[in-house]
Amino acid sequence: MVVILKENPNKTQLDSLVSWLQAKGIEIHPTVGVHQTILGLVGDTSSIDIDLLNALDIVEDVKRIQEPYKNANRKFHPQDSVIKVGNTAIGGGSLTLIAGPCSVESEDQIISVAKSVKASGATILRGGAFKPRTSPYSFQGLRGEGIRLLKLAKEETGLPIVTEIMDASQLDLFDDVDMIQVGARNMQNFELLKLLGTVDKPILLKRGLSATYEELLMSAEYIMAGGNMNVVLCERGIRTFETYTRNTMDVSAVPVLKKLSHLPVIVDPSHSAGRSALVAPLSCAAVAAGADGLIIEVHNDPEHALCDGPQSLRPEAFESLAKKLQIIHETCWINEEEVG
Ligand code: PEP
């Protein structure tokens, strides 16, 4: 980090800034110019509040040279992380397909979808039990009962399960859940992230609706700073001026996040597109960009789905897409030496 001081800084204020930084274990290397002095800060500056420094009377500007995230940073962990989820793993060269309905609706529905996506090559079953809906009048999910039905589908098929947590108070219900999803709307629920940092389960962290890469990585950092290193990042489309699609899938997120971080990166083409016809091309694009996996909504009866039917694939469409994706993955996956 570099701190540029204003001309003729007040000596008392400067001494107190220097001792405050030194007390944090930071070495200071000043460069004194004719008009300006620059302080080069060497050491772990991740705990320094850049806005606070900027607000000081004697400070002209502050520039960060190193990213503020440490645990998630590829610089300190060059090898790709491989995250174990039940009997499978995400990252490290395989293409993980997570599939299932937007919401768990009934025992028949979740078991039938689980069986068909497994037969097509999915290795993790998704299904929402707690649903973050824009309207309070929309279906809110089967909650605890939804998790019970997901467990039945897991027993029936052997597929590990991933489902979304919306609040810390729900955590006790997640004992038998293999991977906990943090949805886009909760990406910056820092208290929830801190709690998940203490949990011994992998976390699927979705990008917020208008979050930058750095904000997503700082949210991963919250979980990792608590000791839970098992985080998978998910690009799920961001808000743009376009209204034709539900969101805009940011395909650049894949190579950029893989360059900046060692964590696996997966893509959700369903919430990006909002339209089932776009799910296959967007999936192909994500895998061609080097994604470690995809999370795709699949429903046995999309017309009657209680949530996100228009973006859900039928099991047959998922089956043919899955075959194509493996071929693209073999050619396009980016290993840790190629991340740029
Ligand atoms: C979901 O995956 O069910 C979901 C609600 O996704 P997102 O948080 O990305 O909107």
Ligand code: MN
């Ligand atoms: Mn959905």
